[in-house]
Amino acid sequence: MKMDIRRMRADEAKDYWELRLEALQNNPEAFASSYEEAVERQNPLEGVATNLERAVTFGAYEGDRLIGVITFVRGSGLKTKHKGDLFAVYVTPDYRGKGVGKALLKEAIDHVKGLSELVKINISVASVNKTAKQLYHSFGFKTYAHEEKALYVNGEFLDEDHMVLFL
Template sequence: MHFIEPGMPPIRILTAADASAYRSLMLEAYEQAPDAFTTTAAERRAEPESWWIKRIGSAVGLATSLGAWQDEQLVGTVALEYSAKPKTRHAALVLGMYVQASQRGQGVGLALMKAALAAAASRPNILSLNLTLTEGNEPALRLYRSVGFVTWGIQAEAIRTDAGLKGKVHMSLALPMPRTEA
């Protein structure tokens, strides 16, 4: 599945063949934006290739990762995690959002979020998306609000950063109900 937005790098669902590029980009993310993630670069660097392949997922499994490509290089990514539990199958988790610094401010993040929304909406029975972001990450907060996410709570002192303890902002987005034929 490809997501084309005029003037934007092409976005597509990542596959196992993209594991090396995905690992490299995400390790960059953990290094460049350590406060945005609850995992450290050192923790993820230790993961075997099989972990990265599982994290990428597939269009039909319990995880789907999307990537924005510029000149054959992965420059941005976002992932969706789906629940296998019957009581929580209706909601998906948005995670691992990152755009390289050279690509920021050009709409790549927005295009990735729109692609993630489309991917989630294409799955049967997904009614809502949830995410967290680190308190104080105003660019991410603006991006998520721009596509309709609303804040419903803040977990105080959720992560320890070099700057001290920071909260995690919890946000949700209700997807449109699927239309049924009359």
């Protein structure tokens, strides 16, 4: 498989939005927002385009097809610019287990390491998502907190693990 990882642009909002809706349907336990809320948004593509300009989102492509994403948001204030968060990590099911998530995470971490004064990256993951937790641990992330009943999905409470990588 030939895969290209690159920073996404605002004009790729439609690709991102379609993958996001897929993610919310396929893995509702992995995201704080819901598919139902997402499809009710007014002008979602405008919002996605704005977010793609503000945050750093890397996309994994096979040819023209977007197959995975990861977003990094840095703290914006004087007291929080030393840290950032990874969000919205997703790989479409047909490409899982093929190194796409690993490549996306590596690209995001390499980008972050080039930022001055950045000390740490945080990520939260559903406790039941053992594959994702294993991937994050392999890059040096450590669990620093376990939040019980963090999400309520399909009539069931899910716990989250909060993880950190010190640079």
